[in-house]
Amino acid sequence: MKKNIASIFLILLGMGLYSCSKEKIAPLSQENVIPLPVSVSDIDGNFQLNGNTKIVSLGDAAQLNGVAEYLKSSVYSLTALNLSTAEQEQDNAVILELNPNSGLEAEAYQLTIDDKNVRIMASQPAGLFYGVQSLKQLIPAHGKDLNGTNNSFKISAGKIEDKPEYAYRGFMLDVARHFFSVEDVKHLIDQIAEYKINHLHLHLSDDQGWRIEIKSWPLLTTIGGSTQVGGQGGGFYTQEDYKEIVKYAMDHFITIVPEIDMPGHTNSALASYGELNPGITVPEQGALPYDRSNLGVDGMATPLYTGTEVGFSTLATNKEVTYKFIEDVIREISEITPGPYFHIGGDESHVTAIEDYIPFIERAQDIVTKYGKKTLGWDEVAHAKLLPTSVAQYWAKAENAIMAIEQGAQVLISPAVKAYLDMKYDSTTHIGYTWAALIELDEAYNWDPTGLEEQIKRENILGVEAPLWTETITTRAEIEYMVFPRLAAIAEIAWTPKNLRNWDSFSKRIAFHGQRWEAKGINFYKSPKVNW
Ligand code: TNX
Numbered sequence: 001m002k003k004n005i006a007s008i009f010l011i012l013l014g015m016g017l018y019s020c021s022k023e024k025i026a027p028l029s030q031e032n033v034i035p036l037p038v039s040v041s042d043i044d045g046n047f048q049l050n051g052n053t054k055i056v057s058l059g060d061a062a063q064l065n066g067v068a069e070y071l072k073s074s075v076y077s078l079t080a081l082n083l084s085t086a087e088q089e090q091d092n093a094v095i096l097e098l099n100p101n102s103g104l105e106a107e108a109y110q111l112t113i114d115d116k117n118v119r120i121m122a123s124q125p126a127g128l129f130y131g132v133q134s135l136k137q138l139i140p141a142h143g144k145d146l147n148g149t150n151n152s153f154k155i156s157a158g159k160i161e162d163k164p165e166y167a168y169r170g171f172m173l174d175v176a177r178h179f180f181s182v183e184d185v186k187h188l189i190d191q192i193a194e195y196k197i198n199h200l201h202l203h204l205s206d207d208q209g210w211r212i213e214i215k216s217w218p219l220l221t222t223i224g225g226s227t228q229v230g231g232q233g234g235g236f237y238t239q240e241d242y243k244e245i246v247k248y249a250m251d252h253f254i255t256i257v258p259e260i261d262m263p264g265h266t267n268s269a270l271a272s273y274g275e276l277n278p279g280i281t282v283p284e285q286g287a288l289p290y291d292r293s294n295l296g297v298d299g300m301a302t303p304l305y306t307g308t309e310v311g312f313s314t315l316a317t318n319k320e321v322t323y324k325f326i327e328d329v330i331r332e333i334s335e336i337t338p339g340p341y342f343h344i345g346g347d348e349s350h351v352t353a354i355e356d357y358i359p360f361i362e363r364a365q366d367i368v369t370k371y372g373k374k375t376l377g378w379d380e381v382a383h384a385k386l387l388p389t390s391v392a393q394y395w396a397k398a399e400n401a402i403m404a405i406e407q408g409a410q411v412l413i414s415p416a417v418k419a420y421l422d423m424k425y426d427s428t429t430h431i432g433y434t435w436a437a438l439i440e441l442d443e444a445y446n447w448d449p450t451g452l453e454e455q456i457k458r459e460n461i462l463g464v465e466a467p468l469w470t471e472t473i474t475t476r477a478e479i480e481y482m483v484f485p486r487l488a489a490i491a492e493i494a495w496t497p498k499n500l501r502n503w504d505s506f507s508k509r510i511a512f513h514g515q516r517w518e519a520k521g522i523n524f525y526k527s528p529k530v531n532w
Contacts, residue, residue, distance in 0.1 A: 025140070028113065028158030032512035033137045034488050035196055035495035036505065037162040045115045049079065049094075049139065050152040054086035059098030066251055067128045068096055074132065078139050079151055094135070096128050097121040107198070108163035111135060113155055126253045127163075130196050134160055137194075137512075166449075168412060168463025169494035170199035170257070171487060173479070174470040176206035176268070177308070178228050179235040184476050186248050191484070191522060193252035195491035200249055201257040201343060201376075201465060204237075204333075207267035207305045207313050211236045212258070216328045217273065223304070224268035229471055231306040243336055250338070257376060258333050261345025262326060263352050263360050267305045267313040269325075274301035276325055278316035308471045311350035317360040327367050334371035341391070342368045347378035358384045365390060376412065379404065391462055395420075398453045405455065410462040413449040419490055421482045422469040425525055431472045432482060441527040445489035445506055448498045464494040477523040484517060484524035485510050507531075 027042040055072055057064040071094065072083055089095060095117055102123045104110065109122040109131035120131030138155045171192050173180065189200065204212045210224030213236060225236035237245070246256045270277040277300060302313075315322045334342055344364045349357055361377065361384035368375045375381075375390040379400035382392045385407065392404035393412040401411045416423070416436035423439040424432040437443070449461050466487055473479055488510060492501060507530050514532045517524045526532050 025154050025156050028138070028156040028160070031138055031156070032509040033134050033160075034506070034509055034513060035492040036500055036509070037134060037160045038497065038500065039159075039161045041159050043114060043157040043159065045157040046154045047113050047115060047118055047157065048092075048152050048154055049075070049081065049118075050092075051081050051083075052092055053081070053083050054090065054093040055083050056086050056089055056093045056095045057098075058089070058095060059100075063125045064096055064098050064128070067125055067132060070129065070251075071096065071132045071135075074136050075139070078136065079153055081151060081153075091116045093117055095119040096132075098125065098128060099123060105163050107167075107196075108161075109134075111160040111162070113138075113157045113159070115157065118155065126198070129193075129253045130162070131160075133194055133196055134162065164196065164495045165497050166461065166463035166494045168199055168465070169197050169491060170201055170412070170414075170463060170465030171197050171483075172201035172203060172259075172414075172465055172467035174203040174206070174468060175211050176203055176209045176228075176261075176470075178470040178474050179209060179211060179225075179233060180470075180476070180479070181235070182237065182241050182244055184479070185245050187476065188479065188483075189245075189249050189252050189254060191480075192487060192491075193254060195488050196495050197487070197491055198253055199255050199257055199339075199463075199465065201259060201467070202245075203259045203261065203467075203469075205260050205268060205345075206265045207310070208307075209234055209236075210268040210272065212242055212260075212333065213238045214329050214332050215239070216332065217325065219272040220269060222272075223301075224272040227304050227306050229306055229308055230474075239332070239336055242333075246336065246338065255339035255341075256337060257339060257341045257343055258337055259343035259345055259376075260326075260329055260333065261347065262364060263315040263317055263322075263357065264311060264313055264347065264349030265345060266315050267302055269315070270302045270313060271304045272301065273325070275319070275321050276315050277302055278314060278318070311348040314349055314352040315360075317352060317356040323363060323367075326364055327370075330364075330367050330373075331371050334368075334373050337373070340374050341376045342371070342373040343376040343393075344368065344381070345378060346381040347395070349380070354383065379411075382407065382409070393465065394452075394456070395467070398456070402453065402455045405460045411456060411460055412462050412465055413452070413456075414465045414467055415447075415452060418444060418447045419464065419466045420469070421466050421486055422471070422473065425527065429525075431478055433469075433472065439486065440529060441485055441489060441510070441525075442503055442507070442529050444486040445492070445501075445503055448493065448501075450498070464490060466490040480517075480523040481525055484522060485513065485527065485530075486525075488513060 029040045057068045104123040107126045109127040111131045112119045122128045210220040221236040227234040365375045382400040382404035386409040388408040390409045394401035
């Protein structure tokens with residue numbers, strides 16, 4: 001009996017190998033890489049990735065080790081092959097070559113595949129990481145079939161030369177309206193890194209919740225972090241949690257951009273510290289843990305808020321304690337943020353008079369500068385005098401973006417009508433909003449940052465970011481459903497030059513990514529525009 005099972009296994013194994021090696025594979029230029037690389041040329045032949053393939057790192061080991069480890073674990077999860085490393089260049093190896101003198105730009109890479117080797121060359125580790133991302137998408141999607149080390153995977157020979165169009169390729173997660181755990185954020189980082197996204201903007205505070213520990217103002221999290229939209233749950237990151245996210249993101253070549261929204265969208269702070277409150281009215285809602293008689297009284301804490309209205313709260317811009325508060329917050333977060341940006345929000349401050357709003361934003365900008373960061377803010381911040389190093393995030397009003405440009409600032413492109421991942425795909429989408437638009441996959445794909453306004457030119461644009469607001473989004477599966485496949489479309493807009501992009505090609509390539517998401521258990525929207 002045992003013998004029989006063994007021989008059946010061997011036959012099956014043989015069939016598997018046979019089908020692997022006889023399988024016709026597409027030339028490299030017909031592969032399904034997203035974002036589409038800048039240049040792909042075909043060469044006859046193919047590389048066979050198998051259990052004897054080695055990973056060879058050439059260059060500064062300290063900088064290479066992380067990428068080599070990432071390659072090893074990625075190959076394992078795609079193919080069940082447990083590749084070992086080798087010191088010397090040799091045949092049947094994936095070679096990671098870090099070469100600062102290669103003349104390649106910061107995030108650029110070259111990926112060459114022939115019968116003997118796969119070679120990824122870059123001048124910086126980020127470029128190697130992106131080469132690995134492209135390589136992963138070339139490994140056929142039938143890994144683990146035989147769950148054995150004898151599997152062999154063909155990769156078409158050729159050469160990819162690639163670099164990003166925009167330096168900032170971002171995704172934003174609102175963890176304030178609904179809170180998401182460190183594990184959820186790490187899981188998302190894994191997914192977005194595959195599309196060469198390099199910034200993760202965390203919307204860490206809003207009316208409904210304060211999500212990051214501030215040691216000098218502890219009630220922000222114990223009170224302000226205690227709830228969320230709908231009233232259940234809530235939560236916050238300790239500074240240690242935040243550092244863990246920053247480190248994990250960094251290992252995936254992603255820069256964390258922390259946002260503390262101010263002076264509006266601040267009810268969670270006003271509910272924690274009454275002295276920040278100028279005396280405002282919070283919209284009607286259900287049962288509240290605090291005495292409503294305090295409402296609207298200058299200097300008294302407001303009740304916590306679990307609804308979804310926007311634009312009703314403001315910090316007291318005329319009190320010195322407010323500036324002590326924002327300085328403490330900006331300092332503590334900047335100290336644990338290695339990235340260059342601090343996002344001050346600045347949107348929808350409907351109850352802050354414009355003559356109070358402008359000096360507030362200018363002071364916040366000065367404090368951000370004092371702690372060594374550059375200011376990012378939603379497009380309304382362009383009403384204030386911006387530093388040339390500041391960046392306005394264009395989400396709503398082109399005139400604000402243009403005002404920022406006229407002041408010498410750059411813009412980050414996130415038009416709600418194209419890039420908001422909380423917008424429904426169509427009228428039947430069970431979660432999400434419609435206030436900006438319905439955004440089907442082709443709508444998310446068919447636009448270009450330079451085509452929005454004549455006055456917003458290529459040189460004014462830092463990059464592109466797709467935000468996910470979470471008023472209606474409560475679980476990891478719901479995040480995934482709104483993010484995929486649209487983030488892949490936005491990622492291609494941010495990475496691939498405009499003249500190389502086209503919907504027909506994208507809509508075919510994305511189908512392969514659907515198979516990958518399915519295999520990994522990632523939830524996604526099966527757009528009817530794609531032949532999945
Ligand atoms: C507008 S976008 C907002 C957010 C909401 C979002 C919902 C922006 C800067 N402000 O506060 O969550 O709409 O789509």
